[in-house]
Amino acid sequence: MKYLGLAYFTPEKFAAMAPDDVKKLVSQCPALDAKMRATGKVLISASLGDLDTWRTLRPRSGKTQVIDGPYTESKEVVGGLFIIEADTYEEALHIASMHPAAKLGEEGGWVVELIPLDSYLTP
Template sequence: MKYLGLAYFTPEKFAQMSPEDVKALVSQCPALDEKMRATGKVLVSASLGDLEQWKTLRPRGGRTQVTDGPYTEAKEVVGGLFIIDAETPEEALRLASMHPAATLGEEGGWAVELIPMDFYLTP
């Protein structure tokens, strides 16, 4: 089964951290990401771009309305995603627990949401 992992962060908490602390935290991510990819079970892994560049599209009055920023108003924002292929829910949890947002970054409000999904590749 395929699982979508959404890696969240809290922008306000990151804003309260010193640049040195942010750099020290983020510098730990590549090794953890590589450990997760080394399992051979990661199909996709990506960090999402700057929130200032996000756009939201909504249908309004028969036309598409484009606005700036994330769709939802929330304290936490999705900062990355990954898709894993796991044989069991337990394996999915084990793999997702390797992601940096699940293992460190408490001061930045990091978290991972793991979602089972139907996954179809189109040619």
């Protein structure tokens, strides 16, 4: 079974952190990402680009409307994603718990959401 992991952060909390604290926090991420990938169960893992470059496409009156920036109704914004192929849900949870957003960054509002992917969405 495949699972989508979404890593969220809270931009306002992250922006309130001292630059040195952000640098220290982010410097810990590569090792945790490597540990997660070393399981051999992570099919893809990526950080998402700068929020200023995001666009939202929404249908409006038969046309596609393009809106600048992320459009979300929550304080959290998706900052990264990963896809895990695991034999059990427990295995997927264990692997997802290795992601930096599940281990670090409480002050930045980091959190991971793990979502089973429907089989018709995957080859």
